[in-house]
Amino acid sequence: MKPFAWAGLLALAVVLVFMLSLRLGSVDLTTAQVFAALRGQGDVNVRQIVIELRAPRAAMAILVGGGLSLSGAVFQALLRNPLAEPYILGISGGAATGAVLALALGLTASLTWALPAAALAGALLAILLVLGVASSADHRVDVRVLLLAGVVVGAFFTAFMSFVLSISDARTVRSAVLWMMGSLASSDWSTVWMVTLYSLPAAIALMALARPLNLLAIGEETAGYLGTNVERVKRIAYVLASLLTAAGVAATGVIGFVGLIVPHGVRLSVGADYRVLLPLSFLAGAVFLTLADIVARTVLSPTEVPIGVVTAFVGVPLFLLLLRRSVGARSGSEIES
Amino acid sequence: MSMSSAESPALEATDLTVHYPNVPVPALDSVNMIVPKGAFYAVLGPNGSGKSTLLRALLGMVPHASGRARLSGQPISDWNRRALAREAGVVTQSESVAFPITVRELVAMGRYPHLGALQSERITDRAAITEAMRMCDVGDLAHRSLSTLSGGELQRARVARAFAQEPNILLLDEPTTSLDIRHEMEILELLRTSANGGMTIFLITHHLDLAARFADRLLLLDRGRVAAEGEPREVLLEATLKRVYGWPISISNDPATGVLHVTPLSATSHPSQDRAPTPGETRDQTDASSYKSR
Numbered sequence: 001m002k003p004f005a006w007a008g009l010l011a012l013a014v015v016l017v018f019m020l021s022l023r024l025g026s027v028d029l030t031t032a033q034v035f036a037a038l039r040g041q042g043d044v045n046v047r048q049i050v051i052e053l054r055a056p057r058a059a060m061a062i063l064v065g066g067g068l069s070l071s072g073a074v075f076q077a078l079l080r081n082p083l084a085e086p087y088i089l090g091i092s093g094g095a096a097t098g099a100v101l102a103l104a105l106g107l108t109a110s111l112t113w114a115l116p117a118a119a120l121a122g123a124l125l126a127i128l129l130v131l132g133v134a135s136s137a138d139h140r141v142d143v144r145v146l147l148l149a150g151v152v153v154g155a156f157f158t159a160f161m162s163f164v165l166s167i168s169d170a171r172t173v174r175s176a177v178l179w180m181m182g183s184l185a186s187s188d189w190s191t192v193w194m195v196t197l198y199s200l201p202a203a204i205a206l207m208a209l210a211r212p213l214n215l216l217a218i219g220e221e222t223a224g225y226l227g228t229n230v231e232r233v234k235r236i237a238y239v240l241a242s243l244l245t246a247a248g249v250a251a252t253g254v255i256g257f258v259g260l261i262v263p264h265g266v267r268l269s270v271g272a273d274y275r276v277l278l279p280l281s282f283l284a285g286a287v288f289l290t291l292a293d294i295v296a297r298t299v300l301s302p303t304e305v306p307i308g309v310v311t312a313f314v315g316v317p318l319f320l321l322l323l324r325r326s327v328g329a330r331s332g333s334e335i336e337s
Numbered sequence: 338m339s340m341s342s343a344e345s346p347a348l349e350a351t352d353l354t355v356h357y358p359n360v361p362v363p364a365l366d367s368v369n370m371i372v373p374k375g376a377f378y379a380v381l382g383p384n385g386s387g388k389s390t391l392l393r394a395l396l397g398m399v400p401h402a403s404g405r406a407r408l409s410g411q412p413i414s415d416w417n418r419r420a421l422a423r424e425a426g427v428v429t430q431s432e433s434v435a436f437p438i439t440v441r442e443l444v445a446m447g448r449y450p451h452l453g454a455l456q457s458e459r460i461t462d463r464a465a466i467t468e469a470m471r472m473c474d475v476g477d478l479a480h481r482s483l484s485t486l487s488g489g490e491l492q493r494a495r496v497a498r499a500f501a502q503e504p505n506i507l508l509l510d511e512p513t514t515s516l517d518i519r520h521e522m523e524i525l526e527l528l529r530t531s532a533n534g535g536m537t538i539f540l541i542t543h544h545l546d547l548a549a550r551f552a553d554r555l556l557l558l559d560r561g562r563v564a565a566e567g568e569p570r571e572v573l574l575e576a577t578l579k580r581v582y583g584w585p586i587s588i589s590n591d592p593a594t595g596v597l598h599v600t601p602l603s604a605t606s607h608p609s610q611d612r613a614p615t616p617g618e619t620r621d622q623t624d625a626s627s628y629k630s631r
Contacts, residue, residue: 080435208454215446219432224398226502227422227450272436 065289072259089150093157098122345410447501
C-alpha cells in the first residue's frame with residue numbers, strides 16, 4: 001500500500017475512534033445522540049458528558065498518543081537504536097519525581113494544576129541535566145553519552161522518587177502509582193488547549209526534520225557529507241522530542257509502550273523513510289491511544305483501568321506478532337538473495 | 338559557491354597537520370598536496386598512514402592543528418555544509434544503516450543537498466537517481482532492503498548515492514574493497530570516465546596496480562607524511578614501496594598493456610630481489626611542494 005493510502009486510512013481511523021470514544025463509556029450513547037450533543041441539542045446531561053467529559057478526553061488521547069509515537073520515532077533515529085522510546089532518556093523519572101513531590105507535599109489538594117506543573121518541571125529538569133552531561137566542551141553531543149546520561153539521570157530520579165514514596169502515607173503512594181501508570185481522566189478543554197499549543201509546533205518542526213533524521217540513521221559522518229549540520233539537528237531533535245514527551249507526561253502521566261510499539265509497527269508496514277514514518281506514526285499513535293482509552297474506561301466499568309496497563313496488554317502481543325512476521329519475511333528474502 | 342576561479346585546484350592542502358586527542362604522534366604531519374580540477378588522484382599508503390584522516394581533514398571533518406585546506410579555491414571552513422555537499426560527494430569506508438531502508442531510498446539521499454526541507458523530488462532529481470543507479474549497476478536492486486544486500490552490492494549503492502549528488506569533486510575511501518573483479522573494474526572505469534568528463538576524483542585505495550593504471554597522479558603517505566607524490570611511475574619505485582610498506586616489492590612493466598605491475602615478494606626475499614636503490618629513489622625525499630614549484 002502506498003504511503004498516501006495509509007495516511008488517508010489512518011486519518012479516517014482517527015475520526016472514527018474519536019466518534020467511538022464519544023459514544024462509549026459508563027453510559028453508552030447512540031451516534032444520533034452524539035451528533036445532537038455536538039450541535040448543542042438534545043438532553044443536557046448527554047451534552048455535558050459528550051462535550052465536557054468525553055470530547056476533551058478523546059482529543060487528549062489523540063494529542064498524547066500521536067506525540068509519544070512521534071517522539072519515539074525521533075529518539076530511535078537520534079540514538080540509532082530501534083529500541084529507543086520517549087522515556088529512555090530519563091524524562092519519565094524526572095516527571096514522576098515532580099509529580100510525587102507535589103502529591104507528598106499535599107499541593108494537589110489546593111491547586112489542581114500543581115500535579116501537571118510539577119511533573120513538567122521535573123521533566124524539564126531531567127532534559128536539561130541530560131543535555132548538560134552529554135554536551136562536551138566543544139558543544140558536540142555524543143549520542144552514546146546522551147543515552148548513558150539519560151539512563152543514569154533517570155535512575156537517579158527514580159531512586160529519589162522511591163525515597164519520597166517510602167516516607168509518604170499510603171494514600172499518596174496509591175495516587176502516585178496510579179499517576180505513573182497514566183490516565184486521561186483529568187482531561188478538560190483547558191489542558192487540551194495547553195498541550196496543543198505546546199506540542200503542535202514541536203510536532204510540525206520535527207516532521208520538517210525528516211530528511212536530516214533519515215541521514216542520522218545512516219551515520220553522523222555520512223549525514224555531514226550529505227549537507228546536514230549534524231550537531232544542530234541532534235540538539236534540536238532531542239529538545240523538541242523531549243518537550244513533546246514532557247507535555248504528554250505532564251498532562252496524562254507515564255503512558256508506556258506507545259512510543260516504542262507504534263513507530264515500529266509503522267516502520268514494518270511502510271518502511272523507514274522518516275518523511276512518511278513521522279506523520280503516519282502520529283496518526284497511528286493517536287488511533288492506538290484513543291482505542292486504549294476506550295478499553296480502559298469500559299472493560300471494568302465503572303472502575304477505570306490505568307491506561308498504561310491497557311497499552312501494555314494490547315501493545316505487547318500486537319508488537320510480538322508484527323515482529324514475528326517481519327523476522328519471517330526477512331529470513332525469507334535472505335534465502336531468496 | 339561558484340565564485341572560485343577556473344584555475345584554482347579542486348583540493349589543496351598546505352602544511353596540513355592533524356592531531357587526534359591522546360595520540361602522541363600526529364595523524365597528518367605537514368601534508369602538502371594539490372589536486373587539479375578534473376584529475377584522477379589516488380592516495381596510497383599502509384594501514385594507519387593517514388589516508389582517511391587526509392580525506393576528513395580536506396573536508397573539514399576533523400580539526401586542523403595547523404596548516405590549511407582549500408576546496409575549489411575556498412578555505413574549507415568557509416563552506417556551509419549544504420553547499421559543500423553539492424560541490425563534493427563522499428563515499429566513506431563503511432556505514433551501518435540503523436533501519437531497513439531500500440536501495441532507492443539510500444541513493445535518493447544524494448539529492449537531499451539539492452532539495453529544500455519540505456520539497457519533494459523533481460523530475461531532474463528522479464533522473465539523477467535513476468542514472469546513478471544504472472551507472473553503478475544497482476538499478477535491479479532499487480526496491481531491495483539494504484539488509485538483504487551483499488557487501489559489494491551495498492558498496493555499489495553507496496557509490497551510486499555519491500553520483501546522484503552530481504558533485505564536481507568525488508572523494509572515495511576504498512570503495513572497491515569488497516567488489517568482484519567485474520564490478521571493481523566497472524567502478525574504476527566509471528571514475529576514469531567521470532574524470533575525463535571534468536569531475537575531480539580523489540580515491541583512497543590499497544590496489545597499487547589499479548591506481549597506477551587509472552590515476553593521473555598518486556600520493557603515497559607514510560605515518561602521516563608525504564612519502565612520494567607525482568605520476569605513477571615516479572611514485573611506484575621498489576625502494577620507496579619497500580621502505581613505506583616494510584615489505585620487499587618488485588615492479589615490472591606489462592608489455593601488453595604498458596602498465597606497471599606491483600608484486601609483493603616473500604618476506605625472506607632473495608638477495609637478487611633485494612635490489613640496490615634505483616636512481617629514482619631520491620624521489621621519495623620530495624613532496625608536493627617541489628611539484629608545485631615546477
